[in-house]
Amino acid sequence: MTTTTARRNTDLYPTRGAEEVVTPRRDPVVWSAPGAPGPFTRTDLLGFERDGFATVEEMITDDEVALHRAEMERLIADPRVRADERSIVEPASGEVRSVFEVHRLSPVFAALVRDERLVGRARQILGSDVYVHQSRINVKPGFGASGFYWHSDFETWHAEDGLPNMRTVSVSIALTENRETNGGLMIMPGSHRSFLGCAGETPADNYKKSLQMQDAGTPSNAALSTFADEHGIRLFTGRAGSATWFDCNCMHGSGDNITPYARSNVFIVFNSVENAAVEPFAAPVRRPEFIGARDFTPVR
Numbered sequence: 001m002t003t004t005t006a007r008r009n010t011d012l013y014p015t016r017g018a019e020e021v022v023t024p025r026r027d028p029v030v031w032s033a034p035g036a037p038g039p040f041t042r043t044d045l046l047g048f049e050r051d052g053f054a055t056v057e058e059m060i061t062d063d064e065v066a067l068h069r070a071e072m073e074r075l076i077a078d079p080r081v082r083a084d085e086r087s088i089v090e091p092a093s094g095e096v097r098s099v100f101e102v103h104r105l106s107p108v109f110a111a112l113v114r115d116e117r118l119v120g121r122a123r124q125i126l127g128s129d130v131y132v133h134q135s136r137i138n139v140k141p142g143f144g145a146s147g148f149y150w151h152s153d154f155e156t157w158h159a160e161d162g163l164p165n166m167r168t169v170s171v172s173i174a175l176t177e178n179r180e181t182n183g184g185l186m187i188m189p190g191s192h193r194s195f196l197g198c199a200g201e202t203p204a205d206n207y208k209k210s211l212q213m214q215d216a217g218t219p220s221n222a223a224l225s226t227f228a229d230e231h232g233i234r235l236f237t238g239r240a241g242s243a244t245w246f247d248c249n250c251m252h253g254s255g256d257n258i259t260p261y262a263r264s265n266v267f268i269v270f271n272s273v274e275n276a277a278v279e280p281f282a283a284p285v286r287r288p289e290f291i292g293a294r295d296f297t298p299v300r
Contacts, residue, residue, distance in 0.1 A: 013166075015159050015197035016216065016282035020223055023195040027166040029247060031127030031272070038124035039117055048125065052192035052247040055236065059117065059173050059243035068266060069175045069240075071108040072137045075099055086290045090146060097145070100136045101290040102266070109135065113268055118171060119299050121245060122270035125169045129298035133157070133168060133271040134291060137175075140183055142260040147183050147253065150224050152196060153269075154248040156217050159202060159282035161292030166192075167275035168248035175264045178237045183257035185244060188231040191251035196223055202283040219251070227251055273298050 012026045029049045035042055040054065048054040060068070075081050076096040082089075086100040102109040112118065113132050122130045139145075153170065157163040178184045202216050219227075231251075236244050246252065248269075257263055271277075276296045280286055289295070 010164070011281050012164070013154070013158055013195045013197065013281075015155055015195075016200060016202055017197065018199065020199050020220060021197040022223075023197060025166060025193045025195060025249065028127075029166075029192065030125055031167060032124050033127075036124050036127070038120045040121050040124050045124065048245065048247070051189040052250045053187055053189070053234075054245045055238065056243045056245070057238065058241050059171070060112075060241045062241060065175060065240045068108060068112065068173075069264070071106055072139065072175060072264060072266070075102065075106060075137065076139055081105065085288070092146075093144065095141060095145075096139055098136050098138050100134065102137050103132055103135045103268075104290075109137075109266065112266065114299055118268065119270070121171070122169055125245070126167055126270065126272040128167075128272045128274050130270040131273055131293065131296050131298055132268065133161070133163070133277075133293050134267075134269040136267050138265050138267055140257050140263040142182070142257055142262055145183065145257040145263075147255040147257070150219060150251055150253040151217060152191075152249050152251055155196065155198060157248065157292065159217060160206065160280050160287050162277040162280045162286065163248075163271065163275060164278060165275050166195075166247070166249050167272040168269060169245060170248065170267065170269045171243050171245045172265045172267050173243045174238055174240050175266060176240055176262050178239075178242070178263060179259070179261060180235060180237055182259045182261045182263040183255045184263065185236045185254050186252060187234050187236070187244075187246060188227050188251040189234050190231045191227050192247040192249040194227075195249060196227070196251070202280075204284050206283065224251075270299070
């Protein structure tokens with residue numbers, strides 16, 4: 001038996017079965033040693049371990065916000081990008097909702113994922129070199145852009161991409177102001193310590209539907225109510241350039257944006273090189289590489 005096969009058969013977090021199952025987290029939250037050097041302080045890391053998230057008031061400067069927002073606008077206006085499978089459009093309006101793998105489409109975003117302010121924090125949390133499992137820009141214009149329903153990213157990345165362990169961290173950098181009213185990110189603090197295995201099988205090519213409207217891998221209302229009662233809900237606001245780092249297993253979501261004010265962000269997922277994807281744990285086929293990378297080259 002090969003090492004890959006052995007890892008594939010060791011499923012620490014069962015999901016997409018006949019019923020929902022809650023499994024206690026079997027992995028560390030912060031993988032580095034206490035006091036590991038890097039941009040995060042010891043207090044930051046302790047808060048991340050406790051809550052599952054950390055905020056940075058100025059992840060990038062105002063000038064960098066302007067640069068990245070202009071690049072976002074260029075990408076979504078490019079007919080070639082819009083026609084690419086990496087672009088996801090709103091079902092109702094036909095407007096671009098997300099563009100994936102932006103660090104490969106754009107030199108501007110390629111430079112961002114290599115920035116030590118980002119990579120250094122990812123290494124601190126994950127305790128190793130990292131690679132980019134996923135990158136995307138999320139465009140949430142005003143007057144009707146739809147939200148993202150409650151979910152754990154790890155549930156999908158484990159089930160459909162084959163990430164074995166919870167050794168993955170996301171950063172969402174605001175390119176517009178995050179207000180209380182324009183569909184901001186919500187997280188249930190502490191929810192990262194329990195894995196909610198969802199009920200139901202994964203359809204073939206599920207990603208084509210789930211990127212517009214999540215279905216498979218969606219928790220039940222009863223489970224969400226229990227989690228919310230236990231953990232509460234935190235809504236994140238902040239000026240453009242601020243960032244939220246959050247653990248892969250945080251229960252999170254965002255509401256529709258019916259205000260006139262856009263909420264757009266760049267979203268980068270760093271995974272440990274020691275947690276490379278194997279075969280999916282609860283899906284018939286892998287998702288495309290622009291959604292779940294199979295190039296495990298460390299970010300340098």
